[in-house]
Amino acid sequence: MNETIATILNRRSERCFSPESIPHEKLVTLVELGAAAPSPLNNQPWRFVVIEKRPVIEEIAAAVEAKAGSIADKIDRSARADYADYRRNAVFFNTAGALIVVLLKPMTSEAREHLWGVPGFFENERRARGDLLCIGAACQNILLGAESLGLSACMMLYPLIASEEVRALCAIEPPWEIASFIALGNRTGDRPKPPKRRALERIAKFIGEAE
Numbered sequence: 001m002n003e004t005i006a007t008i009l010n011r012r013s014e015r016c017f018s019p020e021s022i023p024h025e026k027l028v029t030l031v032e033l034g035a036a037a038p039s040p041l042n043n044q045p046w047r048f049v050v051i052e053k054r055p056v057i058e059e060i061a062a063a064v065e066a067k068a069g070s071i072a073d074k075i076d077r078s079a080r081a082d083y084a085d086y087r088r089n090a091v092f093f094n095t096a097g098a099l100i101v102v103l104l105k106p107m108t109s110e111a112r113e114h115l116w117g118v119p120g121f122f123e124n125e126r127r128a129r130g131d132l133l134c135i136g137a138a139c140q141n142i143l144l145g146a147e148s149l150g151l152s153a154c155m156m157l158y159p160l161i162a163s164e165e166v167r168a169l170c171a172i173e174p175p176w177e178i179a180s181f182i183a184l185g186n187r188t189g190d191r192p193k194p195p196k197r198r199a200l201e202r203i204a205k206f207i208g209e210a211e
């Protein structure tokens with residue numbers, strides 16, 4: 001086990017934060033790590049809006065809570081317990097020391113258009129996913145960086161419910177889309193237990209394994 005493997009295995013989604021602010025340099029490092037991710041044709045279709053001002057983070061969390069509340073009545077009784085979980089995991093970041101809004105510029109077919117047009121060449125869904133895949137890699141780099149710097153971090157999609165409000169608060173213009181959020185903070189103490197992972201036999205097939 002080396003340090004990189006340990007960092008990957010120790011990373012957890014952490015949703016509790018102590019109140020001290022995060023040193024600005026650590027946030028700069030995390031953005032640099034995000035930007036170091038691989039991307040198709042090195043097109044780097046990402047931007048990172050780093051919110052360090054707690055009142056802005058609280059405002060975003062309040063917008064998410066208001067949106068979640070406004071649709072609560074429409075939730076079918078059978079789905080209410082799930083919805084309560086969703087609400088809890090959508091707004092916990094109101095105590096975060098920083099919030100990174102990760103933006104994605106959807107990949108168009110302009111790049112290498114002469115190739116995209118050839119019948120049989122990347123005609124299926126794989127063609128369109130490069131942008132999302134590399135955003136995922138960028139987010140993971142940030143999460144692993146946070147782990148190595150001793151910060152709590154959690155990637156989130158639930159706050160997307162208030163994407164219009166976040167766009168307005170952060171002046172996010174098209175073609176940029178909000179891909180995800182990463183809440184960050186200083187640790188409070190105990191770390192969450194690792195959630196169960198599926199057994200290797202269920203998720204992997206080794207072809208050519210020695211007899």
Ligand SMILES: Cc1cc2nc3c(=O)[nH]c(=O)nc-3n(C[C@H](O)[C@H](O)[C@H](O)COP(=O)(O)O)c2cc1C
Binds near residue numbers: 011013014015090194
């Ligand atoms: C794309 C994505 C979206 C997620 N969205 C949320 C979210 O909105 N709220 C939340 O509390 N956790 C969110 N999570 C964290 C997952 O719940 C967490 O990764 C999973 O339970 C496994 O736990 P671990 O990260 O500690 O290994 C998200 C994770 C990913 C990768």
